[in-house]
Amino acid sequence: MLNLTPKTLSPSPFLFNPILPKSQNPNPNTRLTAIPNQFPHQNCKSEYRTERGLEFETGETFFRHESATGRDLGVLAASLYKKSKGQLRVLDALCGCGIRSLRYLVGAEADFVLANDANDEYRSIISENLSRAVPRGFGDERRWSVTHFDANRAMAECYVQREFFDFIDVDSFGSDSSFLRSAMNALKLDGLIYATSTDGYTSGGHRPHQSLAAYGAYVRPMPYSNEIGLRMLIGGAVREASVLGYRVTPLFSYYSFHGPVFRVMLRLNRGKLVDDRHYGFIGYCHQCGNSQAFSWNELGRIRCSCTDSKVSGPRYVVSGPLWAGPLHDAAYLTEMLNLAEQWAWVGSGTGADLEKLLKQMIDESDPKLPFGYIKLDEVASRAKINSPPLRIMMDTLHKEGYAASRSHIASNAIKTNCPMADCMRIAKNLRHSLQC
Numbered sequence: 368m369l370n371l372t373p374k375t376l377s378p379s380p381f382l383f384n385p386i387l388p389k390s391q392n393p394n395p396n397t398r399l400t401a402i403p404n405q406f407p408h409q410n411c412k413s414e415y416r417t418e419r420g421l422e423f424e425t426g427e428t429f430f431r432h433e434s435a436t437g438r439d440l441g442v443l444a445a446s447l448y449k450k451s452k453g454q455l456r457v458l459d460a461l462c463g464c465g466i467r468s469l470r471y472l473v474g475a476e477a478d479f480v481l482a483n484d485a486n487d488e489y490r491s492i493i494s495e496n497l498s499r500a501v502p503r504g505f506g507d508e509r510r511w512s513v514t515h516f517d518a519n520r521a522m523a524e525c526y527v528q529r530e531f532f533d534f535i536d537v538d539s540f541g542s543d544s545s546f547l548r549s550a551m552n553a554l555k556l557d558g559l560i561y562a563t564s565t566d567g568y569t570s571g572g573h574r575p576h577q578s579l580a581a582y583g584a585y586v587r588p589m590p591y592s593n594e595i596g597l598r599m600l601i602g603g604a605v606r607e608a609s610v611l612g613y614r615v616t617p618l619f620s621y622y623s624f625h626g627p628v629f630r631v632m633l634r635l636n637r638g639k640l641v642d643d644r645h646y647g648f649i650g651y652c653h654q655c656g657n658s659q660a661f662s663w664n665e666l667g668r669i670r671c672s673c674t675d676s677k678v679s680g681p682r683y684v685v686s687g688p689l690w691a692g693p694l695h696d697a698a699y700l701t702e703m704l705n706l707a708e709q710w711a712w713v714g715s716g717t718g719a720d721l722e723k724l725l726k727q728m729i730d731e732s733d734p735k736l737p738f739g740y741i742k743l744d745e746v747a748s749r750a751k752i753n754s755p756p757l758r759i760m761m762d763t764l765h766k767e768g769y770a771a772s773r774s775h776i777a778s779n780a781i782k783t784n785c786p787m788a789d790c791m792r793i794a795k796n797l798r799h800s801l802q803c
């Protein structure tokens with residue numbers, strides 16, 4: 368059984384040691400992860416809270432109650448894993464007050480959870496939160512443990528000790544892709560990684576060199592930047608997995624504007640990408656508003672349909688390489704929805720919101736839908752009209768034979784295979800008929 372105590376952890380020359388100053392670390396160029404309490408304004412004063420019926424304390428830890436939905440999705444995936452494999456060992460690599468660990472133990476009936484956070488001042492809060500609901504047990508019966516290491520170091524040590532996990536939650540700040548590689552090393556094959564990025568500025572295309580450093584993608588400004596953020600994160604994981612001889616499959620992708628937070632659930636397996644077209648480039652024409660995806664071998668043929676001229680002009684931007692394949696697995700989301708409907712609190716209040724979110728994610732998994740989305744405001748401003756009601760626009764798109772769904776990422780966005788010019792024509796006609 369894993370015993371990650373300071374004594375058993377051997378110092379590794381390759382890893383960033385959070386205890387040493389930056390100048391004394393083996394690689395001074397290592398990007399430092401956000402250190403605890405760096406965001407004191409967002410910390411909560413110590414108080415008892417409840418989330419989905421579980422009581423816990425936050426102390427001075429970083430805690431966002433708005434992240435509850437992201438935690439729900441993680442617990443659903445972990446529960447499905449436990450149901451299908453009959454076992455569940457979870458590593459909560461950046462656990463804060465331990466709320467996720469608690470929920471994996473109780474909600475997903477995890478056999479064992481390792482709750483790790485670099486800040487050792489959180490130790491008593493985490494332990495109290497876990498022991499209040501789940502007796503720790505002894506020896507082989509032990510159900511949880513608390514450690515305080517840099518997440519990369521904790522995961523590397525799991526790998527060294529051959530203590531692999533079924534499910535690793537990496538709830539980090541910023542865009543540190545080094546956590547992805549460490550998590551893949553510490554994960555069982557067919558296991559799940561719940562990865563995070565909170566770098567909304569980079570996904571907006573304002574720091575292409577930063578997105579290149581973090582995820583290997585040169586990202587340029589595009590109107591569906593929050594979807595690009597998810598694709599950038601999955602693409603970064605595809606890259607990290609390929610270094611290790613693995614491939615990842617996204618089971619679902621979730622964007623929350625509180626943060627913002629980009630979260631993706633990835634399944635890890637051995638081997639190469641199943642479909643090469645899923646990792647490539649996305650081109651967006653600011654002139655006509657249309658997008659295209661390109662795989663590596665189509666790169667030389669990039670053209671925008673609105674012009675015969677070369678695509679080198681400033682109106683056409685290309686981002687990548689990033690994930691250009693499906694954001695969700697609809698069958699997996701349906702299983703999650705079926706499971707959620709068995710939860711006592713689902714069906715009313717926040718539970719109804721969770722159901723609605725899952726249904727929306729299932730709708731947007733329609734394979735006929737392209738990547739990206741069109742905001743109704745953009746259609747209206749291009750057509751120089753006021754926006755028609757979203758529901759009526761969607762119905763009309765369906766009647767005209769186009770695939771269309773809303774996007775969970777933005778409330779006024781439509782995912783559709785209808786070209787921008789036709790969206791403008793439909794919106795104009797609708798506005799006209801609504802005024803008559």
Ligand SMILES: C[S@@+](CC[C@H](N)C(=O)[O-])C[C@H]1O[C@@H](n2cnc3c(N)ncnc32)[C@H](O)[C@@H]1O
Pocket residue numbers: 385400401402403404428429430431434438460461462463464465466467483484485486516517518519538539540
């Ligand atoms: C986003 S918070 C975690 C929130 C928590 N998972 C939740 O759902 O409430 C990130 C946590 O990572 C910790 N942290 C920051 N850098 C770390 C590192 N390099 N290794 C481990 N933990 C780290 C911080 O102390 C903080 O508690």
